[in-house]
Amino acid sequence: MNAIDAHIVQDHGLTTEEYDRIVGALGRHPNMLELGIYSVMWSEHCSYKSSRIHLKTLPTEAPWVIQGPGENAGVVDIGDGQAAIFKMESHNHPSFIEPYQGAATGVGGIMRDVFTMGARPIANMNALRFGSPDHPKTRHLVAGVVAGIGGYGNCVGVPTVGGETNFHPRYNANILVNAMCVGLADQDKIFYSAAAGIGNPVVYVGSKTGRDGIHGATMASAEFTEDAEEKRPTVQVGDPFTEKLLIEACLELMATDAIVAIQDMGAAGLTSSSVEMASKGGVGIHLDLSTVPCREEAMQPYEMMLSESQERMLMVLKPGKEALARGIFEKWQLDFAVIGELTDTGQMVLTFEGEQVADMPLDSLADDAPVYDRPHVQPTPRAPLETVAPPCSTLDALKTLMTSPDIASKRWIWEQYDHMVMGDTIGRPGGDAGIVRIHGTPKALAITTDCTPRYCEADPFEGGKQAVAENWRNLTAVGATPLAITDCLNFGNPERPAIMGQFVAAIKGMGEACHALDFPVVSGNVSLYNETNGQAILPTPAVGAVGLLKDASRRAHLAAKPGQDLVLIGKPGTHLGASLYLREVVGREDGTPPQVNLAEERKVGDFIRTQITANQLRTVHDISGGGLLVALAHMALAGSCGMDLSPIAANDTAFWFGEDQARYIAGCNDAQALITAEEAAVIDFLLLGRKNTTLYLKISAIETMSLATLAA
Amino acid sequence: MKCAVIVFPGSNCDRDLAVALEHAAGQKPFMAWHQETALPDVDLVALPGGFSYGDYLRAGAMAAKSPIMREVINHADRGGLTLGICNGFQQLTECGLLPGALMRNRDLKFICKDVDLTVASTASPFLSALRKGGSVRYPVAHHDGNYFADADTLDRLEDEDRVAFRYAENPNGSQRDIAGILNERGNVLGMMPHPERLIADDLGGSDGAAFFAGLMGVFA
Amino acid sequence: MKATVHVTLKPGVLDPQGRAIAGALGDLGFTGVQSARQGKFIELDIADQPADAAKAAVEDMCKKLLANPVIENYTVEIIGE
C-alpha cells in the first residue's frame, strides 16, 4: 500500500485535523483502504457534518409519523394498516457531468431507498433547476436530464406524476436534479436498516461491482472548478432493467420471514451500507471482500469498498435463510453472495484473500464522525420595493409571464415520462399535485414538490417557510390532508459564512412552517458545495410532500368549467417584491418576498379542504408564481373555458400579479353557497367572474385575449 | 372468457392489463411467467406493455425468444385470440406473428399521452364491437412505436382490411398512421396504444373499458 | 476468440436516429453531411474454435437474435487470437 502523505489526505477531501482524528481513533496511521473508507464516511454527503446540528431542529413528529429521519426513507400512516414511504434525494453533480446517466441513477437511487424499506414504489417526482435557457449548455443538460429521468422511471414502470422546473443563470454551472419516490407498504412489513444477531450472515444482492463512480461521494462534496471535466470517469451507468428485477426479488423475499435488516448501497456503496447497518445495530461486522461479486478483473479492496456501482443491496438474513433467499435472487437472475457476518466486536474488519486488510472502530466511522458548527452570518434583509410601474397592457404582461421559462407549460417534459403506468394515476402532471390511487381502495395519495428559490435568495427564512407552505397548499388544493414532507437542501459552499447563514435561516423558516402546519419532516437530504468559481446557486431548499385523500372521489382539479362562477379565496394581491412579474416583465430581481402568515394559511387551507371533502367544490387552484391572473389563465387553458373578469374593474398591477400567499381560486356552479360558507368561516373572498363560457379572457371593457393567443 | 397474461422480466403493464381483463371478464386472468412451457386452455393470450429485458438490443426481441413464446405462437396458429399491447406488439412483430417492425419514434423521444384513434377495421373479434371509422381515445406510452413495413406489406395490410387503428394525429412517424394491425385471420391484434389505461372516468376516460367489454361480448 | 457484428438498416428502411444525427450535425455547423445511418456494433467474446465454425455460429446468432431480418442486414467478422 502507498504511504500516506499530506497530498493523499487532501485528495481524499480530508483536512489535517480530520486525519489526526482518524489516527486518534485507530491509535495508528490508517492504510489506504481505511483512509478511503474514512474519507467517504466523513464526507459531507454521508456525514452531514456541516448540517447535522441544524437539521436536528426540524419538527419530525406527529401521531401519523411511523418513522422520521434516520432511516432510508420516512414512513407515514395512511390508515387501514398501510403506510406511505417516501424520500427525495439530489443527484446534482453527476447530472451536470453526464446528464442522462446522472439523472437516471438519481431516480434509481431514490427508488432503492424506498423499496429497501418494504414499499413498492408507486410514484416518482422530480424537482429540476437549470441555468438560463440561452446559456450554451442548458439545452443539452435539460434534454439529457429529462431523458434520463424518463429512461429510468419508464423502464422500471413507476409513474412520474409531477415535479417542478426552474431556470435561472445562477444554476448555469450547477444544475439541481432532485428526485423523489413514494412507495406503499403494509405497516407490519416495513424493513429497517439496523443489523442484529451476532453471527447472522451479511448478504450482497443485485448487480456486480465494477469500478463505477469511485469517489463519487467525495466528488459530490467538493466545489466545482473549471477542470470538473477531468472528474468525469467517476460517473456511473444505470440499469433500470436490473432495478426492476431487484424490486421484484426484494419484495418477494420480504414477503417471507427471512430478513433482519436491509439497506441499499447508495453513495459510497458497500462502505456506507455496511457501516450504517452495523453501527445502527450496535454490532460489529466482518466482510470477506474475496466473496464480493465483481464485474471487472483484479479489483482491489479499496475499489470494492468505494465503488458506486448501481442496483445493489446489502442485507442481514436470519440464520438458515440463505438458500431460500438465494433461490429468489437467482430466479430473477441477480447476483447473490454471502460476504460476511455480524460480530460482537464493534469493529469493522475486512479481509481479502485470507488477510486482514482493515480494522476500524465503527463508532469512529459513523456516530463519532466530525460535526461542525460552521460560522454563519445572518443574511442582510433586502429593502422593500418602492412602487412598481404598471404595464402598458395587463394582458400583454400576462402573455409575457405565460411564456416565461418558469411558468410556460412543462408538458414537453412530462409527456416524456410515463405518468400512467400502474393504472392508478387520477391526477396527472399539470395539476397542483399528482394523485395516485392506493390500488384497490377508495384512497389516494397526493404528491407535490415546491420551492421558490427567488424568495429564498431574497430572504432565506421567508423562503424556507414559503416552500413548506406551498407544498401544504398544493396538497390542500386537490383536497388532500397534508401528512409530511421530505426535502433536498441545495446550497453553496458551507465554509462561507454567508452561505451557511442562508442554510440556517432557511431551516429555521421551514421548521416554523412545519410546526404551524403540523407537517413534519420525515426524510431528506442535503447537497452543499453547489457553486463554481465562487458563484453559488440560489439557495434552494426543495421540498416534496405527501397528502392523503381518504375518498378519492372527493377531490378538486384546476380546470375551469363553462358556466362556473370564480371566487378568489384569500386577500386581494398587494405584494410585487421578488415576484415573477418584476423579474419577467420589469426585468428586476428585487424586493422582499411575500410573507407567509401561517395562521392565515392554515385557516384558509382548512376551509378549502373542508369544502372539497364535503363535495362542495371540485374546481380549485392555488395562487403562486405570477399571481392571480396567471392562476386564472392556467384554469382557463386547462378547461378550455374563457373568463369575463371585467366586472371587478381592477387595474392595479399588484392585484393581478402580486404573489401574496395563502390564496386559492375556486370555480363553482353557484358562488352563493360558497360565499355564505366563507362568511361563516370569516374567510376573505372576492367574486371574480360569473357563468363563464367564452373562449376569451376578458379583464376590462378594452382588454381581451383569446385563449388560443394565450396558449400559443 | 378465460384469459392469460404473459409476464416477462421487465414487463410493467402486466398488472394493469390483468385489472382491465378482470374488470371485463369477471375473473382474474392466469398470469404466465415467461419460462413456462405450457399455457392453460384459454380464449385470449395477452402480451402486456413494459420493457421486457429492458428493451435492450431491440424492443421485444429477447422476449420473442422466450420459452413461453412457442406456446403463444401455437395458440395463435390454432386461431386463438392473441393481443399484444405496446411492448406486446413489438414482441408479436419480433416473433413473426405480425409483419413489420417498430422503430424509434420520429422525434426520438418517449411519448406518453392520450391519442385519438380511428377504428380502421372491424374484421376481427377484437374490433367487431367498435364502429368502423369511429373514433376512440387510448393513451400511448412508448419510445419505439414508429411502425415500419415495406410498401408491399403496407398495401397488403390495407387491401386485406388488416389495419386495426390509425392515429388521428401521428405522434411517432408510423407509416400510414398505423397504430395497430391484425394478422391474416384477424385473431392476432398488435397495437401501440394502451386501452387498459383508460378504463374509468377517474383515470381520464373509459374507451378502454368499452374495448375489453366489446371483446368479452363476442364470447358471451 | 472475438467476433464482431455490424447490424445495419436495410436500404429503404426509414432511420429516425440517422435522420436526427444528420439534422443535429447540420445544426452544429457541420455543413457537408448529406446523410447519416445508425447501426449497431456488437463485440462478442466466444469460445475458441475454428474460424469457420465460429463464423457459422455467430451468423446463426444474428439470424436468431442479433438482427431483425425484416429491417436489418448484418456482417460478421471473426478475429482470431
Next chain:
Amino acid sequence: MKATVHVTLKPGVLDPQGRAIAGALGDLGFTGVQSARQGKFIELDIADQPADAAKAAVEDMCKKLLANPVIENYTVEIIGE
C-alpha cells in the same frame, strides 16, 4: 465520400445491453458466448474533400455529438470514392 464511426463504451463502463445480449444468447443455447458489448456504428455521407480534412471533421463530430466522451470511445474511418 463516406465515413464510418464506431462508438464503443469505454472499458470498465457498465454495459447493460451487452450483458442482456450475452444472457439471451446463452438462453438460446449458444453456450460459448462469454460476454458481449454493444456499441454504435454510424455511416455518414459527407462532401468530398481530402481524406485527412474529412477525418478531422468527423472526429470533431464525434467529440461534439456522436460519442459521449464521458463514457464512450470512438474510431473514425474515411472511405474515399
